[in-house]
Amino acid sequence: MSNTQPTNLKESAEGYKIETENLNAWFGKSHVLKEISLKTKENAITAIIGPSGCGKSTFIRCLNRMHELVPNARVSGKVLLDGKNIYAEGVDPVAVRRKVGMVFQKPNPFPTMSVYDNVASGLKLTGLRDRKKLDVVVKKSLELAFLWDEVKDDLDKSGASLSGGQQQRLCIARTLAVEPEVVLMDEPCSALDPQATAKIEQLMTKLEENYTVVIVTHNMQQAARVSDFTAFMYLGEVVEYGSTRQIFENPKNELTERYITGKFG
Amino acid sequence: MTSYMIRKFKDKLAFILSFLCVLVAIIPLGSILMEVVKNGAPALSIQFLTSPPGAVGEAEGGIASSIQGTLILIGLTSLIGVPLGLMSGVYLAEFGDNVLGRSIRFFNDVLMQFPSIVVGIFVYMLMVLALGSFSTIAGAVALSIIMLPIVARTTEESIKLVPNSTREAAMALGIRRWRTIISIVLNSARSGIVTGTLLSIARIAGETAPLIMTILGSQWFFAGLKAPMDALPLRVWRLALLPYDYAHQQGWGAALILIIIVLTLNVGVRFATRGRYTGR
Amino acid sequence: MSRLLDTGLSELSNIVYEMAELAERTVDTSIHAYLEGGTIDIQIRAWSDALRSLHDSLEERAVELIARYQPVATDLRIIKSSMKIAYDLSRFGRYALDISTVLKILDVHPEPANGTVGELGKKTIEALHVAIEIFKNRNFELMAKLTDLENEIDELYRSYLRNMVEKPSKNNQTLISNILVSRHLERIADHACYIAEETYYMVHGRTMYVR
Numbered sequence: 001m002s003n004t005q006p007t008n009l010k011e012s013a014e015g016y017k018i019e020t021e022n023l024n025a026w027f028g029k030s031h032v033l034k035e036i037s038l039k040t041k042e043n044a045i046t047a048i049i050g051p052s053g054c055g056k057s058t059f060i061r062c063l064n065r066m067h068e069l070v071p072n073a074r075v076s077g078k079v080l081l082d083g084k085n086i087y088a089e090g091v092d093p094v095a096v097r098r099k100v101g102m103v104f105q106k107p108n109p110f111p112t113m114s115v116y117d118n119v120a121s122g123l124k125l126t127g128l129r130d131r132k133k134l135d136v137v138v139k140k141s142l143e144l145a146f147l148w149d150e151v152k153d154d155l156d157k158s159g160a161s162l163s164g165g166q167q168q169r170l171c172i173a174r175t176l177a178v179e180p181e182v183v184l185m186d187e188p189c190s191a192l193d194p195q196a197t198a199k200i201e202q203l204m205t206k207l208e209e210n211y212t213v214v215i216v217t218h219n220m221q222q223a224a225r226v227s228d229f230t231a232f233m234y235l236g237e238v239v240e241y242g243s244t245r246q247i248f249e250n251p252k253n254e255l256t257e258r259y260i261t262g263k264f265g
Numbered sequence: 266m267t268s269y270m271i272r273k274f275k276d277k278l279a280f281i282l283s284f285l286c287v288l289v290a291i292i293p294l295g296s297i298l299m300e301v302v303k304n305g306a307p308a309l310s311i312q313f314l315t316s317p318p319g320a321v322g323e324a325e326g327g328i329a330s331s332i333q334g335t336l337i338l339i340g341l342t343s344l345i346g347v348p349l350g351l352m353s354g355v356y357l358a359e360f361g362d363n364v365l366g367r368s369i370r371f372f373n374d375v376l377m378q379f380p381s382i383v384v385g386i387f388v389y390m391l392m393v394l395a396l397g398s399f400s401t402i403a404g405a406v407a408l409s410i411i412m413l414p415i416v417a418r419t420t421e422e423s424i425k426l427v428p429n430s431t432r433e434a435a436m437a438l439g440i441r442r443w444r445t446i447i448s449i450v451l452n453s454a455r456s457g458i459v460t461g462t463l464l465s466i467a468r469i470a471g472e473t474a475p476l477i478m479t480i481l482g483s484q485w486f487f488a489g490l491k492a493p494m495d496a497l498p499l500r501v502w503r504l505a506l507l508p509y510d511y512a513h514q515q516g517w518g519a520a521l522i523l524i525i526i527v528l529t530l531n532v533g534v535r536f537a538t539r540g541r542y543t544g545r
Numbered sequence: 546m547s548r549l550l551d552t553g554l555s556e557l558s559n560i561v562y563e564m565a566e567l568a569e570r571t572v573d574t575s576i577h578a579y580l581e582g583g584t585i586d587i588q589i590r591a592w593s594d595a596l597r598s599l600h601d602s603l604e605e606r607a608v609e610l611i612a613r614y615q616p617v618a619t620d621l622r623i624i625k626s627s628m629k630i631a632y633d634l635s636r637f638g639r640y641a642l643d644i645s646t647v648l649k650i651l652d653v654h655p656e657p658a659n660g661t662v663g664e665l666g667k668k669t670i671e672a673l674h675v676a677i678e679i680f681k682n683r684n685f686e687l688m689a690k691l692t693d694l695e696n697e698i699d700e701l702y703r704s705y706l707r708n709m710v711e712k713p714s715k716n717n718q719t720l721i722s723n724i725l726v727s728r729h730l731e732r733i734a735d736h737a738c739y740i741a742e743e744t745y746y747m748v749h750g751r752t753m754y755v756r
Contacts, residue, residue, distance in 0.1 A: 066437060071362070098439030108430040112452045122438035125448050171434070178438055221615050248617040250750025260617050262548055 419461020
């Protein structure tokens with residue numbers, strides 16, 4: 001049984017940024033997401049946790065219409081971004097992806113491009129040519145990603161020459177450069193060492209001031225550290241969804257309790 | 266002998282054997298090069314390089330028209346073959362995971378193995394007989410038929426090497442599919458594609474059989490797309506068959522020039538298209 | 546599936562149980578001694594020190610578990626509550642010691658067992674037993690009973706103080722010692738309630754007030 005809103009949530013002035021209604025997803029015949037109805041709060045960090053294969057990555061890929069890029073993948077139900085269904089007839093998925101950005105598990109800067117070009121790629125490749133405007137955006141994005149100071153002296157060096165943690169921050173800067181409203185993160189720190197992870201977690205808490213962040217993580221402590229709300233998924237369903245404090249101090253569902261205390265078989 | 270000593274011995278033996286194999290592989294290449302340089306260098310002179318072939322039996326004359334012919338052929342063939350091969354390769358790599366793609370790939374591989382003389386005959390029938398004369402354009406068409414599958418295959422393989430995470434990153438930024446392919450995927454696959462193209466050029470630059478059937482050869486410089494033309498491989502062949510010493514020497518010279526052209530092309534294009542960021 | 550944390554949790558649980566038994570015994574003994582007479586202060590001091598040192602070792606172990614295992618949910622509540630309950634139990638040792646000290650210092654024979662202080666003492670012992678019962682067996686139906694006891698004890702305490710102000714006893718020493726002891730008894734009852742509340746939180750994750 002999935003909850004719609006986080007339980008024990010105080011009504012606040014800010015609304016729900018991205019909501020799903022009866023979202024289902026398939027890979028061919030395999031039914032991986034079952035009737036997910038979830039509302040995520042604006043300007044907050046929502047974490048999705050759950051064991052491998054529970055559907056959490058599939059879920060966020062439905063939020064920016066990346067799921068359908070896989071052959072034989074199918075979606076049903078609605079995903080509302082600011083109240084408008086992104087799966088409605090006639091909606092351009094490319095436009096959706098500009099509003100809903102994504103950072104992936106393994107840092108993937110474009111290998112043949114410099115740091116500058118990487119960050120600017122989302123804008124350059126969709127038509128923006130004005131060098132001055134690009135300079136401004138690149139600097140702002142790198143600053144937001146806590147990377148500016150480390151690369152400002154050599155923006156022309158290869159994106160691939162940075163360390164793993166820097167590369168991931170570069171990818172974050174690249175995503176922020178197109179000015180999305182929502183930032184999805186699919187296990188962004190799982191390939192990084194603890195120091196790099198800490199930097200990115202710090203960056204996430206700064207991001208939530210202006211963006212809605214949804215992060216998938218298999219590291220529960222990370223979910224506990226950074227998120228405001230946590231959803232626990234199991235076998236394609238949302239088992240429990242509430243404020244992070246409540247989930248980690250007093251989960252209502254026994255399955256949730258067993259998972260987060262490590263008693264899963 | 267302890268087993269350790271036996272293993273050490275086997276190790277050394279394997280190393281020596283593989284080293285010998287490498288030598289055996291290099292020796293023919295090395296000796297050919299040496300022969301060509303030894304025999305061809307004396308033939309080189311300004312006159313040799315700038316004048317057309319003289320009358321048969323005369324020691325004067327050069328291979329200027331052949332050089333021009335080969336260069337023109339390389340250019341024309343690339344003009345036809347590279348874009349077509351590139352597009353086929355892109356299609357196969359990005360959209361070819363279906364029955365149609367598999368069939369195209371199969372025919373592509375078959376075409377790659379075709380004897381070049383057969384290609385020559387085919388183009389002879391298609392163009393030479395139809396147009397009424399041997400022509401440069403027929404030569405270019407024949408060579409591009411040989412070039413196309415090579416470029417398509419290597420393009421496809423290079424593109425497939427680009428990790429899917431790169432494509433995903435671009436799509437997630439809201440970049441359209443075709444733009445992703447052109448600006449990001451092809452860019453990343455650049456060095457592989459260039460290598461493949463250069464390989465195919467080296468291959469067609471030396472093809473002789475199809476040229477016999479299509480451009481025929483001539484004593485004069487380039488005379489228009491619809492006219493016969495000379496080329497280095499043809500010239501080498503003709504010169505080798507003549508019973509004169511001077512002809513043989515000129516033949517070696519022409520062969521040397523051909524090798525130099527291909528090498529220069531290779532190095533030059535690699536240099537020109539080196540990304541600052543290819544690989545690590 | 547047994548986790549590394551489970552060994553630590555059962556150690557905590559054992560220490561708390563041991564402390565509970567010791568605390569009950571200590572408080573019982575000191576109150577009875579006050580009401581019936583007896584020199585037990587050395588014994589009480591030994592038990593109080595034992596409670597103190599058990600509390601210290603529990604805290605150490607609890608902090609180690611937190612540092613190592615980053616416990617969440619029930620595990621976290623168990624650890625937090627164990628620390629709180631252990632503290633309350635160690636307070637019992639302290640109050641029992643204070644009561645026996647009063648006896649020793651002021652060297653009086655207090656009011657008889659059916660006087661107000663005696664009544665207070667009996668009810669306090671009962672409250673303590675109920676609280677420990679709630680803790681040991683998670684028997685939350687007794688929470689209401691504990692609330693009643695607590696209210697009675699409070700009422701007794703306050704009325705006793707009012708009486709002493711209006712009609713002070715002739716003997717100064719008796720007066721002082723009774724006032725001190727009744728205060729200690731009231732505090733013991735308070736802490737008994739804390740133990741029950743903390744046990745409820747540990748199991749249900751919500752707070753339910755007894756007092």
